[in-house]
Amino acid sequence: MEKVINSVQREIFVKASPERIWKALTISEERNKWETKSCELDIRIGGQVSLDYGWGVSYIGTIVELEEHKKLVLKREDDDDLTIWTITPQDKGSLVSIEYTGSWVGDIGMMEMDNMLFGTYQFMLNLKSIYEEGIDIRSKFWRSWIGILHRTYKMGEVLGSRVVKVQPNTPADSHIQVGDMITKVNGTATHSYDDVEKIISELGADKEVTIEINRNGLPLLLTLKTIPFGQMNSQ
Structure with missing residues (x-):
């Protein structure tokens, strides 16, 4: 029997300071530049985050952990699954990591996990493109x-x-x-x-x-x- 996967992660290096990456995650106008079509961000413990990515995909969650310029943790509405953003200074830039917790098993579960990770990394590539080249590549997605x-x-x-x-x-x-x-x-x-x-x-x-x-x-x-x-x- 195929094992259950409970945590998955993607990361990318961006030539931008942790302060700039933090703004990209926590300021609506900045987040819309690389990821969302529209969003509402209440950046405080217990604050709600509402993200509309386009393509019929959206997310609503609550901030459960926050460390400025370093870490942002969200809990999805109606379940205990977490989205954990981590920013680590590295080589004149930042290593940006996202981890999802959940439960994925079987063909459909693994497909959903793969699809989520692929979509996430597409947006992470756009984050890199926006902050390094000033180019929005979402039209390719x-x-x-x-x-x-x-x-x-x-x-x-x-x-x-x-x-x-x-x-x-x-x-x-x-x-x-x-x-x-x-x-x-x-x-x-x-x-x-x-x-x-x-x-x-x-x-x-x-x-x-x-x-x-x-x-x-x-x-x-x-x-x-x-x-x-x-x-x-x-x-």
Whole structure:
């Protein structure tokens, strides 16, 4: 039986002081520059944080721990899951870390975890881009998909991302099956959820994409066409 994962983390180095990163996390106007579409931040112990990321995704939580320029801990509304931001001075910049606590198990749980971490790291890359280059790269995010939910998985010697659900009325419907291991996208080896999602989601709609899969030990090559992210119209 696959073990339960209770804590996951991502981190990134940004050439910005801890003071600037703290402002990026705690001032609404600054946070909207790199992460949220809109947000409300009551920065005090017990204060509420409401984040609207766009793409139909939002978060509401309460601040349970706060150490200025160093640490910000939120508890999600209606459960005990924590989001822990940590800022550590490092080499003329800051190491920015985010840790999530929760409970992830099974194919769907691992897919949800992978999806959350991928989305988080996309925004962390934008934080880096904004503070180092002054460029907002969110226009590249979640532009397209083919209608699959998947998770990082290793099957024997094959490392890739395993399909856990195929959405009906999407390009993947009737072509990709639950259990298929995606090993390459457009000729690039894909060893994780992130590898698959980054290539497909940044292509844009109405683009041909080649998917190499391992199905029951046999290789298979498919060519599909992307649609706008989240859309359910078959091509």
